[in-house]
Amino acid sequence: MARIVAFLTRTRAGKGRMDWTDWVTYGYLLFGIVLMFGPVAWLLLSSFKTGAELERFPPRLLPVAQDTLVVESYDEPLPLFKMIAGDQEGRTLAQIRRVGLIAQMVDPAEPETRLKVNVADREPIERIAFAWNNYTDLFERLNFPLYLWNSTAITxxxxxxxxxxxxxxxxxxxxxxxxxxxxxLALVIGTLMVPGTVLLVPTFLLVSQFGMVNTLWGVIIPGAATPTGVFLLRQYMITIPDEILDAARMDSASEWKIFWRIIIPLSAPAIAVLAILAIMWRWNDFLWPLIVLSENDKFTLQLALNSFQGEFLTDWEKLLPATVLTLLPVAIVFMFLQKYIATGIASTGGK
Amino acid sequence: MLKLLNPIMRLVEIPFLLVQKRLGIGMTAWLFLAPNLALFSLFTFLPIILNFSYATTGGEAILLRDRPDVGFQNFGNLLECENVLDPSSCRNDLFWRAVWNTVWFVVFQVGIMVIAALATAIVLNRKIRARGLFRGVFFFPVLLSPVVVALIWKWILQRNGLLNAGLESLGFETINWLIERHWAFFWSTFISIWAHMGFYTLILLAGLQAIPQDVYEAALMDRASPWRCFRRITLPLLSPTLLVVLVLALIKGVQTFDEIYAFTGGGPGSATTLIMQFIYETGFGVQPRLLGVAAAAAIMLAMVLIFLTALQFWINRKKVDG
Amino acid sequence: MANIELRNVVKRFGALEVIKGVDLRIEHGEFCVFVGPSGCGKSTLLRMISGLEDITGGEVLIDGKPVNNVSAAERGLSMVFQSYALYPHMSVRQNLSFGLENVRTPKDVIETKVRDVATMLQIDQLLERRPKELSGGQRQRVAIGRAVVREPLGFLFDEPLSNLDAELRVEMRGEISSLHRRLGNSMIYVTHDQVEAMTMADKIAVLRAGLVEQYGRPLELYNRPANLFVAGFIGSPKMNFLEGRISADAQTEIVLDSGERLNVPAGKFSGGPDQRVTIGIRPTDLDLSEDGIRLDVGGVEQLGGESHIFGTTADGRKLTLHAQGQTPVAIGEEIRISVPSDRMHLFDTQSGKTLLSA
Structure with a gap:
């Protein structure tokens, strides 16, 4: 107990040698990295694995693929094996087909001769290979670009x-x-108290009355007037001196011009924070799109991802790269704007 | 780039100029408020009122005029129970299962998360190298979408997943994590903590950094032990922030839906069905769509949330006053 | 060029009356200073003239035309603010040209005007800088430049020098005065510093609690303050005040509360027997003498060229005396001072009004 306690508290500043509390600290941080980043890294690595490799148990860390070779008179490239026992020991053979425990093999050097070998006598020749086609398939064979477009447009x-x-x-x-x-002001504060989640039913009625069910507008419009955004910006704008506005009025600027040419540029930091937050909220939004969008071709990425996972069977080969692509924009934004996001979220208390 | 907007801005300026000239500068404020207020009224104020109309009407129709008035029957049916502690004795057993699931979920999720966030904040507040980096590491999952969080962990927890592989290599039995009810509940709580902890860590870290360093230096001069420093200085000075974090986490915990829905779908059975999922499924997810029941449940949830939010405002006020 | 006239101008914020009926006339080309303690309403009055603040009652006229319902933008006045209020996100050039753009001035005209004003104010080297890259004095010049470039009918200054250090303040004071001479526009200048008022103004309006206490030329205010407040406010060092009453037997004699007596010339003051009066006398006007009012010396400051003596009268009033040269007086001594009757001011204690007969 005492140990935990000591490490929970600060130590003297500026000493040269690490003492044991520092070791515990860095141990905790290391554990944190593994726990927080590990799963994401595992997702990333897995997304490059071939279907066969994904099924493998126990899984291997890196994406691995079997070497293949185009052999004369066979249309498809054939997987390569190294013989580790039996008559052909030491040779490198390509597999034509496998029937039970016996495989038909061929030596790429002499494509005419077919060899029958025991599957136990051979070992696949493998190398680290990233299955990029998992990603390209998303764009070529699936509706992924459409979902991406829907999400981007809404966001x-x-x-x-x-x-x-x-x-x-x-x-x-x-x-x-x-x-x-x-x-x-009181009304706006009041709405801060009532989270949108409890207004699903009547909001849905209104959206359907406006004919916005299953349209992107149905997702966009109801959440546009966030009290959080108004408050965040108001708190910032209050700090802009009134005299600057008065100066602009003396300079014959209209009220709209004051807003557009003075207030907006001066509120840029707060607006940037809100913009980042809004992008995050919208990109990650799930429940409301789930209710409004019922047809597949209107789905956002989040809905599509959720629908990719079947009730009994989940097609991980598609799901994993799609997940990576969904979190990619967030990750990129995060890397560049970490500080802004952190202060922004801390100041609004999330949403 | 902004030049392109100039013609639009000139156009928008016209109504403002008119109002300003005719009605005075004060009235332009209403013009600035108008779009936001219109959407507010339409999609927040109006729904608050309509929610009551739905809650007191029955049937499956969406339009209010097609819905028969049933008074407080929706509430009554939801609350009708021989023994509230035993959901199977209730008329709407799923509601009560969801309620109790949510209660236990919130207790564990909030309790463990706040302690973990506090520990992390204290570690991050020490003199460490690359603090920004580590802060980012713990914060990163906050930005992930709930669906992504669910899928990341589902991939690790699946039958042939990384965790089972690890168990097997250590000689343990593999477990079907999301099929066994208690494990499914455990992992639901876990991923929720994993995804949200960074946010509260950030708030607590800000709270810690607001504690003046010289208080600790004074304590050091008084030969206070690290434990005493923590008990007698850090905790009391941090307690307002800690309270805010606690209430905030409660408010959000009660509303948890997305990540659990994408993670387990509420299953196995109803083992991880939370109250928001009950509302969603009753009103939208399954046929028949019982909008009235969903609205009634939402109103009851709203009352809990309003109580918690009021608590938060009250604490915030005290924090400011103190 | 414009004259500005206020007719019974009133300002209320809710139930609170801030300006209680002000009448003033500023002739064109005049430099008028509003001076008064903080909270006296002088800035509010200026903002009402500018159009930034609504007028609750009365009328503001520019060149004889009522402008109560004319917006700030259209009154043709420009203003220099206490905090300068430069647009922080614009360069100096943009700060100067913003107002001209708003009234749709052609680009080449803007260019010429900005250049001319910048040269005149010696900020032509700074045109591409942002306000935060400028020193206090430079910002002040830009703020003035922004007001000048629009060639307004009149200028309004709202305590423009209060953010500058003492040395710079003296310098800018001179510059604003010379700017006024060069442009010849009407200017209204608000300050709480009576030195600024005395040095710059053609006319001073002393305000207190929403009312004009006195309006006139600087030396007029100094020499013939209309009431106790103006007497105490204008002039540095501050005027000394003694309490007493007019003698019952002789109209030309005042009995101080200490029992000592002062003679005043007949006919200079109006006042009845036994009337309570306050005698005002500036520290520089007091003389050391053989007989006169007794003063217990509590402090002496020898500045070389002049000496300040601080003392207490027999009835416990503090009195300051500024004497030329160096003085042999030391702390703890008891001295006598004489009050020259031609430099003496006399006020009715109750109303505070001057008893000086016109």
Missing amino acids: LTATAIMLVINSMAAFALSKYKFRGKLTV
């Missing part, structure tokens, strides 16, 4: 709409004095 449109209307509202609520302002 970008919804983010753009949200940024514009939220920043307009935030401007009104931060820089104007008008009758009814407190009421509006």
